[in-house]
Structures are given as C-alpha cells and as structure tokens.
Amino acid sequence: MKELICIVCPRGCHLKVDENDDYKVTGHRCARGVLYGYQEMTAPTRVVTSTVVLENAGEERCPVRTSQAVPKAKMFEVIDIVRKLKISAPVSLGQVLVPDIAGSGADLIATRSFSGTGN
Amino acid sequence: MKTQQYDLVVIGGGPAGMAAAVSAYDQGVRSIVILERDKQLGGILNQCIHNGFGLHHFKEELSGPEYAERYIKDVRARDIEVRLESMVLDLNSERIIQLVSPSHGFELIEAKAVILAMGSRERARGGIGTPGTRPAGVLTAGAAQRYVNLEGQRVGENIVILGSGDIGLIMARRLSLEGCKVHACVEIMSEPGGLARNIVQCLQDFDIPLLLSHTVTRIEGKKRIEAVHIAKVDMQMRPIPGTERRVACDTLLLSVGLIPENELSRAAGVELDNRTKGPQVFENLQTSVPGVFACGNVLHIHDLVDHVSDESARAGRAAAAYLSKQTDTAGGDLIALEAGRGLRYTVPQRLHLRPDLEKLDIFFRVTHTAEEQKIIVESGGKQIALFRRVHVAPGEMEKITLPAKVLAEIQPGAKLSLRLEAAL
Ligand SMILES: Cc1cc2nc3c(=O)[nH]c(=O)nc-3n(C[C@H](O)[C@H](O)[C@H](O)COP(=O)(O)OP(=O)(O)OC[C@H]3O[C@@H](n4cnc5c(N)ncnc54)[C@H](O)[C@@H]3O)c2cc1C
Ligand code: SF4
Numbered sequence: 001m002k003e004l005i006c007i008v009c010p011r012g013c014h015l016k017v018d019e020n021d022d023y024k025v026t027g028h029r030c031a032r033g034v035l036y037g038y039q040e041m042t043a044p045t046r047v048v049t050s051t052v053v054l055e056n057a058g059e060e061r062c063p064v065r066t067s068q069a070v071p072k073a074k075m076f077e078v079i080d081i082v083r084k085l086k087i088s089a090p091v092s093l094g095q096v097l098v099p100d101i102a103g104s105g106a107d108l109i110a111t112r113s114f115s116g117t118g119n
Numbered sequence: 120m121k122t123q124q125y126d127l128v129v130i131g132g133g134p135a136g137m138a139a140a141v142s143a144y145d146q147g148v149r150s151i152v153i154l155e156r157d158k159q160l161g162g163i164l165n166q167c168i169h170n171g172f173g174l175h176h177f178k179e180e181l182s183g184p185e186y187a188e189r190y191i192k193d194v195r196a197r198d199i200e201v202r203l204e205s206m207v208l209d210l211n212s213e214r215i216i217q218l219v220s221p222s223h224g225f226e227l228i229e230a231k232a233v234i235l236a237m238g239s240r241e242r243a244r245g246g247i248g249t250p251g252t253r254p255a256g257v258l259t260a261g262a263a264q265r266y267v268n269l270e271g272q273r274v275g276e277n278i279v280i281l282g283s284g285d286i287g288l289i290m291a292r293r294l295s296l297e298g299c300k301v302h303a304c305v306e307i308m309s310e311p312g313g314l315a316r317n318i319v320q321c322l323q324d325f326d327i328p329l330l331l332s333h334t335v336t337r338i339e340g341k342k343r344i345e346a347v348h349i350a351k352v353d354m355q356m357r358p359i360p361g362t363e364r365r366v367a368c369d370t371l372l373l374s375v376g377l378i379p380e381n382e383l384s385r386a387a388g389v390e391l392d393n394r395t396k397g398p399q400v401f402e403n404l405q406t407s408v409p410g411v412f413a414c415g416n417v418l419h420i421h422d423l424v425d426h427v428s429d430e431s432a433r434a435g436r437a438a439a440a441y442l443s444k445q446t447d448t449a450g451g452d453l454i455a456l457e458a459g460r461g462l463r464y465t466v467p468q469r470l471h472l473r474p475d476l477e478k479l480d481i482f483f484r485v486t487h488t489a490e491e492q493k494i495i496v497e498s499g500g501k502q503i504a505l506f507r508r509v510h511v512a513p514g515e516m517e518k519i520t521l522p523a524k525v526l527a528e529i530q531p532g533a534k535l536s537l538r539l540e541a542a543l
Contacts, residue, residue: 005315011490011510012315046320049169049182050296051268060271063168063184072324079296093188111168112184 004040006033017041045069049111050082052097057089057114064097065111070104077102089116120227126150126442128216128230130207130383133162134424135415135431136236137190142435143234144197148442151199152228154218156206160194161187162238163416164424166261166268169289171316175425186424207237212388212408232410232438235384235398236431239377239416241286256344260286260374267293275370279347280304281335285313285422287374292321301327302366305349307334307356310488312376312514314422335371336363344371379417387411394464395419402470402479403437404430412438419466419482422516426482433480451476452531461485461492461539463513472529479521485539488512493542494519499530507542 006013011029015037018024025037039045047069051061070078078101087097091114098108127148129136132155140153159165164172167183174180177189194201202220209217216228241259256275264286266272278299280287283306291301304322309332311318322329330349336358337348351362379397389398390407397418398406405412414434415427451473456465466482485492492511496504496519504525511517519537529535 005319007314007316007319009510010314010512010515046324047170047180048296050293051168051271053271059269061269063182063268065168065170065182075296075324083297093185111182112165112188 002041004037006036008032008036044072046072046075048075048078048082050079052082052085052087054091054114055086055088056116057091058117059114062087062091062114063111064108066101066104066106067096067109068106070102070106074102074104078104078108082108089114120225122215122227122229124150124229125152126231127152127234127438128214128228128232129153129234129236130210130216131155131162131236131238131415131417132157132160132201132203133236133238133415134164134187134190134427135238135417135434136162136234137187137194138428138431139234139236139412139414139435139438140199141190141193141197142432143439144199144435146436146439148439149198153194153199153201154205154207154216155201155203158203160191160201160203163261166265167289168268169293172424175423176428183424190428207383210383210387210411212411214387214410230410232412232442233387234431234434234438235389235406235411235413235417236415236434237380237383237417239420240380241373241377242375243373254338254340254342254344256340256369257338257371258373260284260290260372263290263370263372264293267297273297273299274372275368276300277302277368278370278372279335279349279366279368280372280374282306282374282376283308283311283313283318283329283331284374284376285317287372288313288317288321290372290374291327292325295325295327301325302368303328303330303349305330305333305335307332307352312374314514334358338371339365344369347371377416377420379419381417384413384417389413392464392468394458395466397466399468400466402467402476403440404434404467405437405441410438410441412441419464419516422514426516426518430480430482454529454531455534456481457534457536458483459536459538461487461489462537465537470535472526472531476526477523479526480518481521481537482516482518483537484513484516485511486513489539489541491542493540495538495540496521496525497536497538498528499533501528501530503528511539 004015025034049065054062095110096107101108164183164187172186205220214230218226278301339346350358398413412434414431451471463484494506
C-alpha cells in the first residue's frame with residue numbers, strides 16, 4: 001500500500017494505492033483521483049523546466065521546458081542534456097532546441113524570445 | 120524642468136501593469152505610458168521559469184516567461200509607450216510623478232490618472248527575527264530564484280529552506296535539479312504553506328524532508344553561514360527544549376511570504392488596509408485618492424497570475440471611464456464591506472452603490488482550511504446571497520461575483536458582510 005497526495009485539484013485528497021490489488025485507489029473524493037493514483041504509481045510523468053546558457057543576447061540564460069510531460073525516471077537524463085547545452089540568440093518562443101530529448105518523446109523548447117542584440 | 124503630461128501612467132510593467140494598460144487602450148485612452156524600473160517587461164514572471172501559469176486564461180500550462188510574452192505582444196501591438204529602466208521615486212496626491220532613468224535622468228510627469236502595479240516584495244529576515252549572526256548565504260527564495268534563473272549563478276551547495284511557501288518549494292526543486300543538496304524544508308506551522316502539487320513535485324520527488332511544526336532557532340557562521348539549528352515547536356510556536364539538532368549548510372533560503380510594495384501608495388496618501396498591506400479600494404479598484412487605481416500584487420497578494428490579469432483589466436477599464444468622466448465615484452451610497460467570521464479580508468473594502476453597477480467581484484482569503492463550506496453574504500442582517508465551496512484554504516484566494524439582482528438588495532447605509540460557515 002502506497003500513500004499519495006492527489007494533486008489534481010486543491011482539495012489534496014490522501015490516496016492509498018494498493019500495488020498488490022491492481023493499483024486499487026482508495027481515499028479519493030472524485031474519479032480524477034483514481035486516474036491520478038493509478039498513473040502516478042504505474043507511469044509518473046513530469047514537465048521539466050530549466051534554463052540553458054545563452055549567448056549574444058545581453059542576457060545570461062534562456063528558460064526552457066519539455067514540450068510535454070516526460071517519464072519521471074527520465075528527469076535527470078533530460079537535465080544532464082540541458083546543463084550541457086549552449087545556445088545563441090536570436091531565439092524564438094517555442095523553438096525546438098533538442099528534439100525528442102533523452103528519447104522521451106518530448107522536445108526541449110525555448111520559453112522566451114531573444115533578439116540577437118549581443119550587447 | 121518641463122513637466123510631461125499623460126492621461127494615464129501605469130507604474131510597473133509586470134502582468135498587472137501590462138493588462139491594465141492594454142485594457143485602458145482598448146477603451147479608447149491614447150496617451151498612456153508604462154514605467155518599468157527593470158530592463159524588460161514581464162515583472163516577476165521572467166524569473167518564474169516553472170510551468171503552472173495561465174491554466175484559466177489560455178487553458179494550457181505555460182511557464183512564467185511564456186505567459187508574459189503573450190501580454191508583451193499585446194502591449195507592443197498597441198500604441199502604448201513603454202519606458203524601461205525607469206524607476207518611479209515619488210508620487211503625490213496631485214498625481215505628479217518623479218522618475219529617474221539612465222537615459223533621461225530625473226523627470227517629472229503629471230498624470231490625469233495613475234494605475235499602481237508595482238507588485239510585491241518578499242518578507243525579509245528582519246521581519247521574522249531568527250536569532251544568531253548575520254552571515255552571507257542567507258537570502259530570500261525569490262532573490263535566489265533571480266540569481267539562478269536569470270543570472271545563471273549558483274547560490275550554494277548545501278541548502279536549508281525556512282518556510283514552505285510556493286517560492287521556496289519551487290526553488291527546492293530547481294536547486295536539486297541543479298545538483299545542490301537540499302537538506303530540509305522547515306515550516307513552523309503544522310500545515311505546509313504551499314500547494315499540495317508543489318509538496319509532491321518539488322519535495323517528495325527529490326526526497327527532501329518537510330519538517331512541519333519546526334523552526335530554525337539559530338544560525339551559525341561568521342562570514343558565511345555554516346549551519347542552522349532546527350527544533351520542533353509547541354502549540355505556542357515556542358521551540359521545545361531537547362529537540363534541537365544542528366544541520367550543516369552553506370545557504371539558508373527564506374520563503375516566508377510576500378507583501379505588497381506600498382512605498383509609493385503611502386507617498387501618494389492612499390489609505391492602506393492593514394490586513395492586505397495594500398491600498399483600500401472601491402469596487403472599481405480606485406484607491407482613496409481620486410484618479411489613482413491599484414491592481415495585482417500591489418493591491419493584495421495573488422497566487423494565480425490569471426486573477427492578476429483579470430483584475431488589472433478591470434482597473435484599466437475603470438481608469439478609462441474615470442478619464443472620460445463616465446464614472447462619478449462620488450455618486451451612489453457608500454457601503455463598507457465586512458470580512459466576518461472565517462475571512463481574513465475582502466477586496467474591495469468599500470463600494471459606491473450606483474444604479475449602473477452591473478456586477479461586483481469580491482476577492483477574499485479564508486482564515487483556515489475547511490471542507491464543505493458556505494459563504495454567506497448579508498446586508499442589514501438579511502442574507503442576500505450564498506455560495507458553496509467543497510474546499511477552502513488560506514493559501515487559495517477565493518472570488519465571488521454578485522450579480523445586479525443581488526446588488527439591488529443591498530441596504531443603503533448598512534454594511535455588506537461576508538462570512539464562512541459549515542454547510543451541513
Ligand atoms: C516566485 C513566484 C512564483 C509564482 N508561481 C505562480 C504559478 O505557478 N502560477 C501562477 O498563476 N502564479 C504564480 N505566481 C503569482 C504571479 O506570478 C504574481 O501574482 C504576478 O506576477 C503578480 O503580478 P504583478 O504585475 O502584480 O507584479 P510583478 O510581476 O511583481 O510586477 C511588478 C513590476 O513593477 C515594477 N516596479 C515596482 N516598483 C517600481 C517603481 N517604483 N518604478 C518602476 N517600476 C516598478 C517591478 O520591476 C515589476 O516589473 C508566482 C509568484 C511568485 C513571486
Ligand atoms: S481525488 Fe478528486 S477531489 Fe480529491 S484532490 Fe484529487 S481531484 Fe481533488
């Protein structure tokens with residue numbers, strides 16, 4: 001039995017998920033909690049956000065994120081790639097910086113535009 | 120020195136200032152300037168690189184910079200003047216603004232209307248009174264967020280976070296991903312301050328202990344912080360002797376909350392509310408000084424930027440109406456709003472009950488977490504509206520809207536009071 005806090009809505013129900021009973025969820029107050037409990041136990045995912053080194057923009061860092069949630073187990077692998085990345089302005093919002101990052105199926109995208117002023 | 124003239128001056132270019140300027144423009148105001156002390160628009164959103172913004176407005180989860188960029192585009196698409204690196208030093212009740220910038224030096228601006236949108240500041244350590252030395256390595260979570268996310272600096276390697284507000288939690292994750300070791304998040308209250316989602320995704324994901332009913336009793340270190348002493352507290356929040364332990368660290372982040380930036384509000388003679396720490400406003404977000412409006416975190420601390428944008432658009436429309444003299448705020452009965460049992464405050468605090476008032480949005484925060492509640496609205500001892508909530512918590516701002524037919528039932532001269540009650 002694993003205890004989880006449901007994060008789908010602010011009520012924050014304390015869920016219990018039974019791994020030995022096909023991930024049966026109890027403690028939820030609505031059906032979304034059941035889905036969350038099941039997913040969080042079987043295939044948890046997270047959107048990863050960070051920054052990368054930016055050149056030629058007069059700013060130090062460009063904010064980035066994964067275009068969709070990636071498997072939680074891949075989180076550190078994604079971050080390792082992000083930390084080694086260096087990009088140069090101009091950059092546009094939504095621009096794909098690394099396609100299919102760490103084989104996660106998600107792209108790494110820029111979340112802000114920078115014109116290449118270089119000052 | 121020549122005083123420059125504008126119809127509308129917006130102080131602050133965060134989400135509040137941008138939404139207010141755009142909506143005033145769309146209502147026909149043409150002489151508008153946004154004054155922003157930073158070198159870019161966007162305010163605090165620029166450093167909030169995590170996702171979770173805009174769910175209400177755009178039905179998707181954006182990061183702070185993405186949300187900001189949508190509004191920056193809206194501003195740039197209009198003939199709204201933006202002055203960056205322009206710091207407002209003073210505002211008086213005649214709406215004369217003193218401004219300083221590297222490009223123009225000291226300037227004076229006279230405005231027919233002003234919108235205050237300066238956001239908030241973090242409560243600093245002085246405000247929480249931790250005993251011990253004052254070494255380097257003790258900083259607010261928001262300052263750390265700026266150093267790490269905007270400047271790409273490292274704040275330290277071994278981190279302790281005091282306070283479980285959302286900014287601290289977000290930074291716990293951010294620093295863990297950056298390879299730092301976050302040893303604990305220490306919260307004096309028995310409940311966490313931040314959202315459940317952040318407890319899970321920022322602490323549990325990284326196995327960071329959340330120490331509820333604990334506090335930092337001492338900070339060790341001469342030049343740089345070397346350790347903190349953490350102890351359990353009793354019901355009166357006093358450290359319990361014998362529970363103290365020492366945790367070695369080189370950085371202590373303080374995440375103890377935000378308060379409205381109210382220096383200019385005070386300078387202008389605007390009446391403040393000692394519960395929100397922001398200006399008192401009427402239903403149209405006008406402060407006690409005619410022609411001066413307030414919105415966003417400068418008015419009261421918001422947890423969702425979507426609410427900031429909505430509220431600020433209303434302030435922009437109200438300023439436009441004021442400029443075209445459509446709103447005679449002196450007209451109508453003056454009604455005071457009362458935050459009754461279970462409520463910490465209401466915004467607005469007062470309203471002019473005019474016949475043309477179509478609806479009234481009321482924002483408030485509750486005093487405690489509870490399930491299955493009702494919000495009762497009364498005037499002159501009579502219940503005029505009722506709203507139900509399955510869940511309320513102090514960390515989540517609440518909003519109700521009273522339609523015209525409810526407003527018609529407000530008794531002139533009586534208070535409009537709101538209170539919370541268990542719905543059985
Ligand atoms: C760390 C953090 C995390 C958050 N996370 C979320 C989240 O996940 N989801 C969500 O929806 N909301 C979140 N919020 C809330 C939301 O971002 C804020 O409520 C919102 O940004 C407030 O907007 P604002 O325009 O009132 O203030 P700000 O964004 O602070 O903007 C105020 C602006 O005014 C300028 N200014 C101040 N004084 C002067 C002066 N004297 N002269 C000139 N300019 C001045 C400042 O430079 C700044 O640009 C978060 C807030 C913080 C602080
Ligand atoms: S189970 Fe339903 S009610 Fe409970 S927190 Fe999850 S979504 Fe909210």
